[in-house]
Amino acid sequence: MNGQREGVEEQERRILECIRDFIQERGYPPTVRDIARELGISSTSVVDYHLKRLERAKWIERDPRSSRGIRLTAAGARGLGLGEIISVPLLGDIAAGEPIPVPSSDFSLLGVEETIELTRSIVGDPRDLYALRVRGNSMIDAMIHDGDIVIMRPTPSVENGEMAAVWLEDREETTLKRVYWEGGRVRLQPANPTMAPIYVDDPRQVKIQGKVVMVIRQVR
């Protein structure tokens, strides 16, 4: 039974957060003395006591007699909101007057010079993703700016309402629009609700080149 001190769980949560923050700032875990300093604990054996409890509760693992030998377990990392990185290859540019580069079926990360690093929590299913950088102002109707990065997934076709990179044969133009198959014709709906859609009477003119999964704008 304890009630002597401020909540022990509170203290131990602070220790976990201290470990996380220290790792984020310094790139390596704290020592027992680092933790004591950060949390205003005057004795290293108090920190050791709590670290032992955190280890028993499986929030951390410790490597004995090893400096900075503290490691967050998978549960500990999740509890602190830490996650998984997905590297998405940046294959090139997307511009109005050209079909986009589409990865070949045996595509892999080998030889890719640049990648965009996202996390699984914002990107979801990581399979087959690739990135294109927008070149020019031609995607404004999709509310996509010159320099934005578009994350794509290859697909031969999209369902009604999904946003795709579309190559229009007759216009020789790539556009990013929500695609609606309406009877025999195709409606290409801009993301900007104040703009009018494009209607294509011959669906064969419409080539779906990939589905848009995400847009990223690094603001300078």
Next chain:
Amino acid sequence: MNGQREGVEEQERRILECIRDFIQERGYPPTVRDIARELGISSTSVVDYHLKRLERAKWIERDPRSSRGIRLTAAGARGLGLGEIISVPLLGDIAAGEPIPVPSSDFSLLGVEETIELTRSIVGDPRDLYALRVRGNSMIDAMIHDGDIVIMRPTPSVENGEMAAVWLEDREETTLKRVYWEGGRVRLQPANPTMAPIYVDDPRQVKIQGKVVMVIRQVR
């Protein structure tokens, strides 16, 4: 001039890989002695010599007199294909008719229910970031869609041309625009190059609430 030993660059590449592998396996960097053991180098001063060279070449940083005080630089991490996750708290919504939630000065991740996980390589300096979700179509002139996520950094003021969340006192409105201080007046420039700017004659009407660092759109 050297050619005495096996390629020094080869040795230093192995040291970098040793550091990466050690971190992936143990969750913390190796000591000088750990590296020596892994690579069959008999003297800690040889490792120290090479670590100094890697530091000068800016592949790593070292914290002096600190155990395991080795950190891969951004270049070093990229060179090894590693990334670092930054958790950005999602504090709430941004809409035209309200000032945005701004984190208090003693803000921390405590009590934050939702975070957006980004990587350092796309977000840069991770300090003090927070995220807001756009509600409504009022940010279209910034080419920002309902549902987009805006990554912000608190700042009392921005330099010419930087994009900020601006609260306009007289209009009682939040807007995202590039801010230009022109003599006694302020020009608020939309991101959409086809749209006209707003001019505010009284700079006191303009409250900078944060700088826009990034925009993320998860396309449904």
Next chain:
DNA sequence: ATTATAAACGAACATCCGTTCGGTGTCAAA
């Protein structure tokens, strides 16, 4: 052959650091 430079090396030192130990204070239960 000599010299200069770079890389490697062993040993030693001082500091860092994990861990232990004996102790204190607090509080609930007996």
Next chain:
DNA sequence: TTTGACACCGAACGGATGTTCGTTTATAAT
């Protein structure tokens, strides 16, 4: 009131660790 458990504490110890120093080896340039 006494006891036991828990949390905190200071001090100390021994091992871990970074760093320095003087030396050796290898090789290219002269």
